[in-house]
Amino acid sequence: MNSQNAKPVALPYNRTRQAREAETMLDRIVDDFDDNPAAMAYFYDLFRRAWCQGEPMERTGVRVGTTCIHAPEELIYAMGATPVRLCNGSYHYDQIGADFMPAKSCSLVKATLGMLSSENAIPRIGKLDLIVNPTTCDQKKKAGAMMAAMGHAVYDLELPPSKESEQSRVYWQRSVREFALRLRSLTGNKLTKKNLTAAMARTGRAQAAFRTLHNFRRKAPSLVLGKDAFLVTNAYFFDDIDRWTEAVEKLNAELARREKDGFCAAQKKAPRILFTGSPPIFPNLKLPLLIEQAGGVVVADETCSANRMLYDMTSVDEWLLNDMVDSLADKYLKPCTCPIFTNNEDRIRRLLELARSFAVDGVVYQSFAGCQVYEMEQRSVAEALNKAGVAMLYVETDYSLDDMGQLSTRIEAFIESMKTRRRKAA
Amino acid sequence: MNYFAGLDIGSTAIKVALVDEAGGLVGVHVSDSGSLFHKNAKEALRVLLDRHGVRREQVGYLIATGYGRKLFKEADDSISEITANAIGAHEVGRAFGGVRTIINIGGQDSKAIQIDANGSVSNFAMNDKCAAGTGRFLDVAARNLDIDLEELGDYHFNGRGAPLTINSTCTVFAESEIIGLLANSHGKEEIVAGIHYSIARRTVRLAKRVGIEDRVYFDGGPALNKGLVAAIQDELQRELVVPEHPQTTTAFGAAILARQEFLAERAAA
Numbered sequence: 001m002n003s004q005n006a007k008p009v010a011l012p013y014n015r016t017r018q019a020r021e022a023e024t025m026l027d028r029i030v031d032d033f034d035d036n037p038a039a040m041a042y043f044y045d046l047f048r049r050a051w052c053q054g055e056p057m058e059r060t061g062v063r064v065g066t067t068c069i070h071a072p073e074e075l076i077y078a079m080g081a082t083p084v085r086l087c088n089g090s091y092h093y094d095q096i097g098a099d100f101m102p103a104k105s106c107s108l109v110k111a112t113l114g115m116l117s118s119e120n121a122i123p124r125i126g127k128l129d130l131i132v133n134p135t136t137c138d139q140k141k142k143a144g145a146m147m148a149a150m151g152h153a154v155y156d157l158e159l160p161p162s163k164e165s166e167q168s169r170v171y172w173q174r175s176v177r178e179f180a181l182r183l184r185s186l187t188g189n190k191l192t193k194k195n196l197t198a199a200m201a202r203t204g205r206a207q208a209a210f211r212t213l214h215n216f217r218r219k220a221p222s223l224v225l226g227k228d229a230f231l232v233t234n235a236y237f238f239d240d241i242d243r244w245t246e247a248v249e250k251l252n253a254e255l256a257r258r259e260k261d262g263f264c265a266a267q268k269k270a271p272r273i274l275f276t277g278s279p280p281i282f283p284n285l286k287l288p289l290l291i292e293q294a295g296g297v298v299v300a301d302e303t304c305s306a307n308r309m310l311y312d313m314t315s316v317d318e319w320l321l322n323d324m325v326d327s328l329a330d331k332y333l334k335p336c337t338c339p340i341f342t343n344n345e346d347r348i349r350r351l352l353e354l355a356r357s358f359a360v361d362g363v364v365y366q367s368f369a370g371c372q373v374y375e376m377e378q379r380s381v382a383e384a385l386n387k388a389g390v391a392m393l394y395v396e397t398d399y400s401l402d403d404m405g406q407l408s409t410r411i412e413a414f415i416e417s418m419k420t421r422r423r424k425a426a
Numbered sequence: 427m428n429y430f431a432g433l434d435i436g437s438t439a440i441k442v443a444l445v446d447e448a449g450g451l452v453g454v455h456v457s458d459s460g461s462l463f464h465k466n467a468k469e470a471l472r473v474l475l476d477r478h479g480v481r482r483e484q485v486g487y488l489i490a491t492g493y494g495r496k497l498f499k500e501a502d503d504s505i506s507e508i509t510a511n512a513i514g515a516h517e518v519g520r521a522f523g524g525v526r527t528i529i530n531i532g533g534q535d536s537k538a539i540q541i542d543a544n545g546s547v548s549n550f551a552m553n554d555k556c557a558a559g560t561g562r563f564l565d566v567a568a569r570n571l572d573i574d575l576e577e578l579g580d581y582h583f584n585g586r587g588a589p590l591t592i593n594s595t596c597t598v599f600a601e602s603e604i605i606g607l608l609a610n611s612h613g614k615e616e617i618v619a620g621i622h623y624s625i626a627r628r629t630v631r632l633a634k635r636v637g638i639e640d641r642v643y644f645d646g647g648p649a650l651n652k653g654l655v656a657a658i659q660d661e662l663q664r665e666l667v668v669p670e671h672p673q674t675t676t677a678f679g680a681a682i683l684a685r686q687e688f689l690a691e692r693a694a695a
Contacts, residue, residue: 396554403554405493406535410552413508417547420509424544 013054018092018122022051025283029227032293035265037224037258039251043231046239047282050123057238059084062129062187065152067112067143069309070134070159070336072328075180077199077241079187084125085237087305088112089281091399100146101139105370107399108278109139117150123238128152130186132179134159136340137373155182162342163333176329193321200314200328206241209248210310216255217299218358221264223255226275226288226298233306234282266297271418273298274354274390276381277366277374279305284399287366287407294412295419300358302351308337339373347377348384355390361418362391364411369398391418428486430688432680433471434507435463435494438533438561439647440470443677444478444485445685453478454674459533463494487688489680493534505683507532507676508539508550514679515643515669516545522667526640529633529658529666530676531625531648533561538633549636558595559628561648566597567621570604571614575651578618582653585615589657592617592624600624622657630661638662645672 013019030036030044049055062081066073069085076083088111097114115121116131133144134157141156148154158175160168180191189195213232216223232251236244258265273296280288280303288298301307312335316327337347355363363385367374378394385392393414397403427447434441440459444452455474460466467490475482490501491510498504511530519525528539534557540549557563568575590612594600600621607617625648633642642664648654649672659666669675 406552406554409493409506409508409535410550412506413547413550416505416509417550420546424546 014052016092018090019052019054021090021092022047022122022283025285025289026052028289029231029285032289033225033227035263037228037251037254039247039254040228040231042247042250043228043235046235047231050238051283054120054122054124056124056126059125063126064183064186065116065128065131066134067131067140068134068136069304070136070332070338071132071157072176072179072332074196074199074203074314074328075176075183075191075325077202078191078195079180079183079189080195081129081183081187084128086112086115086131087237087279087281088115089234089284089399090115090122091284091401093118094399100143106137106139106278107284107368107370108281109143111399113143113146116147116152125238130155130182132157136338137371139370155179159340160333161340163336163346164343169330169333172333173326173329176332177325180325191321191325193319193324196321196324196328197319200316200324202241204313206236206245206248207310207313209245209252212252213248213255214300214307214311216252216259219259220272220359221268222266222270222272222297222299223258223263224251224265225292226273226301227285227292229298230280230285230288230301230306231282233310234280234285236310237281237305266292267295269419269422270295270297271361271415271422272296272359274351274358274360274363275301275366276303276351276363277378278368278371279303280366281305286401286404287364287395287397287411290404290408290411291364291415294408294415296362296411296415298364299360300354302337302347302354304338311335339377344377348381351381352384352388352390355385355388360390361422362393362414364414365392365394367394367396369396391421427484428688429480429484430681430684431471431474431485431488432510432677432682432684433467433488433490433498433501434492434510434674434677434680435459435467435490435498436492436507436533436647437535438565439673440467440494441492441674441677442470442474443674443681444474444480445678445681447685449682449685451678451681452480454671454677456673459494463497464499467494467498468500487684487691489684489687491676491680502684503687505680508537508552509547510679510683511537511645511676512539512541512545512547512679513682514675514677515539515645516541517678517682518669518675519641519643519667522641522643524641525643525667527633527636527638527642529629529642529644531560531629531644531646531654533647536560536629536632536646538629538636540636540639551632551635553628553632557597558600559625561646563597563600563625564621564648564651564654566601567604567618570601571608571617573614573618578622578654579652581615581618582622582651582656585613585619587613587616589619589623590616592620595624595628618653619657622651622654623661625654626657626661629658633662638664641667643667643669645669645675647673649673
């Protein structure tokens with residue numbers, strides 16, 4: 001008997017707390033609603049395999065993790081590598097990541113650190129050859145060094161603090177070019193007009209599919225629920241881009257049929273909600289889920305896990321490599337409405353535009369506790385929306401499920417107040 | 427003759443209100459929530475109906491609200507306690523010349539609600555996920571001091587010294603603070619007044635977040651506590667409107683809405 005070397009027996013993954021957390025959320029997303037689109041089965045299955053069963057998500061070649069939407073994916077694809085978005089929504093990883101961060105810090109950063117410090121992290125995309133960490137908010141900036149301390153190769157992609165000035169634009173273009181050089185030394189491949197054009201076509205097709213889906217959500221009554229839309233955009237984080245695009249195109253085809261058949265995914269009178277603030281990332285989809293369980297429908301969003309990530313396309317003036325890279329840099333800087341920018345009037349403009357064009361009744365603004373920039377911007381956003389006659393509910397929350405009861409009361413009251421207002425206006 | 431019921435299943439108490447076809451309040455009943463919410467809610471409804479000689483099938487529409495609203499399957503509909511509270515307070519407030527701000531303290535949460543002239547909710551705030559400054563806090567404090575909950579009001583006014591300061595907002599920490607004050611042989615009266623002021627400060631902060639307009643209506647179980655009412659008035663520097671049955675405003679609001687829904691459905695049919 002040599003019991004000293006006996007390894008402790010670990011639970012099979014699908015019975016761990018992490019798998020249970022994901023499963024509970026997925027079951028609610030799938031089972032609590034009737035008439036889920038048939039094309040959503042692809043996404044439900046993907047999350048079930050990746051998150052509930054811990055199945056390996058095979059990725060060949062060089063893998064580049066990104067911690068933010070500012071990392072230009074087209075460069076990564078052009079050099080023959082695969083980008084994987086690392087922003088994480090798991091409470092289990094949030095708890096692990098709490099070791100690295102002060103008590104009052106953002107769940108997303110904590111969960112991402114928790115994931116990166118774990119062996120065999122979920123989703124199982126394998127070892128990362130590089131993590132590109134755009135210097136956005138303070139917490140993400142400081143997290144980069146912690147990732148490096150864990151043994152990851154980290155590249156800080158320098159982002160300017162504002163996006164309006166010409167010097168910020170020039171600074172950022174240089175950052176992007178530097179990044180291209182770093183990728184070249186990582187992959188051994190050169191950036192060419194040909195491979196960059198092909199990469200732009202690939203992401204362009206994915207963006208076009210997203211835009212089509214986005215436009216379907218304008219329709220009233222709704223053809224698709226927000227909880228599904230968020231799951232679709234969350235899948236983009238780690239799914240194969242071409243497979244993802246095909247699956248979204250299938251979903252769009254189904255929505256087109258739904259429109260023809262006069263199908264309603266929510267009640268005709270369901271209050272239409274625009275979602276903004278800290279990004280909903282699976283398994284933390286509790287807020288969109290609560291909104292739709294309370295009888296509202298999330299018709300649009302202004303977040304970096306969905307609309308902000310996929311909406312904007314690169315517009316190239318001159319198809320020469322240098323100009324292409326600069327256009328690409330512009331696309332990542334100019335339309336971005338992240339609250340890290342010192343002046344972010346653009347975000348308010350964007351929200352008002354979305355509220356108008358999607359006939360929105362109210363806005364739900366999520367802020368992860370400890371995310372200072374979103375917390376600070378909520379006042380000005382609330383003022384601008386109220387002036388435009390759009391109600392806003394500000395919710396400060398984190399990844400734990402402790403506040404579900406309280407949140408459901410608040411969200412229901414918010415949805416009810418919009419229904420009442422509409423009845424009185426009629 | 428049809429009747430309409432509102433059932434407010436709270437964390438601490440179950441409140442039932444019954445209105446008739448003209449919208450007049452027939453009666454109310456309050457009982458403990460206990461641990462069997464569903465059974466106790468059914469029982470509370472039965473008691474109220476028996477008292478007024480109303481048969482269950484005469485209840486044309488029933489709306490459940492409160493923490494346990496989803497558990498009560500016999501309800502025709504459920505609404506959040508914020509909406510129900512606003513409807514009830516708007517109705518009861520008429521007798522006081524109308525109210526626009528509501529402060530509600532319940533068994534495990536506190537809310538501030540702003541309503542417009544028609545009684546629709548225009549803004550609201552709710553405490554976060556902790557029991558500080560709620561009825562539960564009063565409950566814990568009374569138990570530490572060995573006082574009946576109903577006696578807290580008298581203690582508040584019988585103190586000779588100034589209210590003591592309770593610094594902790596957390597119920598658990600406040601508990602040790604209270605025990606510390608007792609150990610230092612401070613009078614129970616001054617401690618009680620201190621507890622009321624600590625709740626009042628928190629509540630007023632919450633109310634200021636939604637904005638205070640016009641008359642302020644104060645309801646929920648703790649509004650029965652005259653000492654707490656005095657402390658909130660002092661912190662707010664204005665007089666509160668406290669209804670005769672502060673515990674049942676929300677149930678009454680749900681009953682009013684039940685009647686409206688019933689009439690709307692009948693008109694549509």
